[in-house]
Amino acid sequence: MITLALESGATATPEAVLFWFLAPLAVLSALGMLLVKKAVHSALLLAWVMVTLAIFYIAQDALFLGIVQVVVYTGAVMMLFLFILMLVGVDSSDSLVETIKGQRATAITAAVGVGGLLISLISRAVQAKPAVGLKDLEIVGNVQSIATELFTKYVWAFEVVSALLITAALGAMVLAHSQKPIARNLQRDKSIARFRGASLATAAGLPSSGVYSRHNAVDVPALLPDGTPAPSSISATLNARGNMIDSKLFELELKEEEEN
Amino acid sequence: MKISELLGTDPGWIITVKALFIFVLCVLLTLVAIWGERRLVARMQQRLGPNRVGPFGLVQGLADGVKLALKEDLIPKAADRIVFVIAPIISVTACFLAFAVIPMTGVVNLFGHETAMQLTDIPVGVLYILAAASFGVYGIVLAGWSSGSTYPLLGGLRSSAQVISYEVAMGLSLVAVFIYSGSMSTSAIVEAQHDWWFAVVLFPSFVIYMISMVGETNRAPFDLAEAEGELVGGFHTEYSSLKFALFFLAEYVNIIGVSALATTLFLGGYHALPGLTFTEQWWGGWFTMIWFLAKVIAFFFIFVWLRGTLPRLRYDQFMKFGWKVLIPVSLLWILIVATLRVLSQQNTSRAVTLAFASGVVVLILAGTSLYERSQKKSKAENAIGDIPQPSFPVPQIPSQRAEQLHG
CATH class of the missing domain: 1.20.5 (Single alpha-helices involved in coiled-coils or other helix-helix interfaces)
Incomplete structure (x- = not known):
């Protein structure tokens, strides 16, 4: 089709130069897309094929089509595709084992069939019709x-x-939206629950271990302002294991030091 | 003669000169912008900012650039070498592409040739800018992926998700401009603003564009892609030396690019402020470039101002804001604009147009008052009642204190 156009002189020289420069590149990257091992690389090569197609459209006066091709296919569709590829197994290469019997043969037949259909349809639509530029039509x-x-x-x-x-x-x-069986306990929910509870005692959070005490180790309970130890300042796990140290121990030391 | 026809007569060397001019202008503006941003942010934070290199520290950007270029260029072992090198190139190329269709002056005399300072004028100019922007996203995504480490990957995914979703809002805000000007060519849009700037006529679109342009350029308060507290440096964590400099350049050229687009679409492009139109004839028409640059720099100032004022958003809040607020609002606004446009084109009587406009206003007022009422109701329901005070003193809950103060 393009050689026909070239022979009839309908294609201007710059366009021909552009075509002979970009078309081999496009074909090579299309082939590379099939042969390259990493999925991200082949997605990139596909994106490049789309960009070259867009440039061809623009060279043939279909400006809008070319730019929409970049916006929609290169910008949105390929980008989403790349997204998924990156999130799901960045480096995993495809396994070549057939899981469905006869899949390869069926796929090849279907591909050849679709290709033949496209070629025959396009050639029928184009044949015996003189090439007319978009500029003359619009x-x-x-x-x-x-x-x-x-x-x-x-x-x-x-x-x-x-x-x-x-x-x-x-x-x-x-399909993607799933209702969680248990509501997620988020920071906000926890904060609300603290203020709606029975008492405001824990509204500001539990005391941390070692406050007002001589020791700030995690297993030494904090002392409340009146001097009594606060067991709630120790992690529940330590409490259950019985790994809590009495803070009285350190109080005595304090008194001894003062006496000295 | 229309601008597009005028540009069609440009000989090759004029086109080359213009392309070179755009490149030099962008790089110079970037250098000045970096200096200006640092000085302005410093002023907002009660500091001085760079003031050592050159007068007022003006060449600080150049000094930093030279230093950056002389740094060691590292490529991590886990990186995908080819993609790692290509990514910054894609970023920089795409951001310069957008400038090809920005009209910077009216008709001027360039080396004895009558032309306008605009590289080319295509009928789908604004779409072309969007296409260039969506191509630029590849640079960010690939940089994140090819670095072969976690933080850059997360940063790359974040920023591309951000750019794509805010590009939707941006595109929708542009639709109203297309409807009003009847064209997608930048020069035609500038001409359509001869009487009124679109920033006035299409104020909601202008606001949506302003928000989404900050989102699209990954700038504060929307700079979640390089939130240093969460992601180190985001997609460019692993980049150093000139490759990093390219990303830096791309970011600033992008900011200048969206500012230039905002100027073109909403602030009358290179035209003078209303009332000062006589200045457009000064210097043989070249004075219009001063107006254009002044508007672009004003937008850049807003970028800096935002950065100096607002804290960074949380990622989920940011995405929610884009998809649940900006996009629905701009869709509604497009519906209203399209209806008004059809009404005015069909020469319906002024009464019908007024009735439609007042109907819209009444609906919006009703909606907001209903929303406020429901907010008040839920607030009253959720108010904290009397809870027994603990034995030790605790600060009062603000709502209770307010009740006591007001009796």
């Missing part, structure tokens, strides 16, 4: 003519596709 401009087509001739298809996408998004949200 009078009002790129955006306006796409808008007119989309919102008049194809409005039904457009609405159906958008309904489909919304349904898919809702479905994904329903």
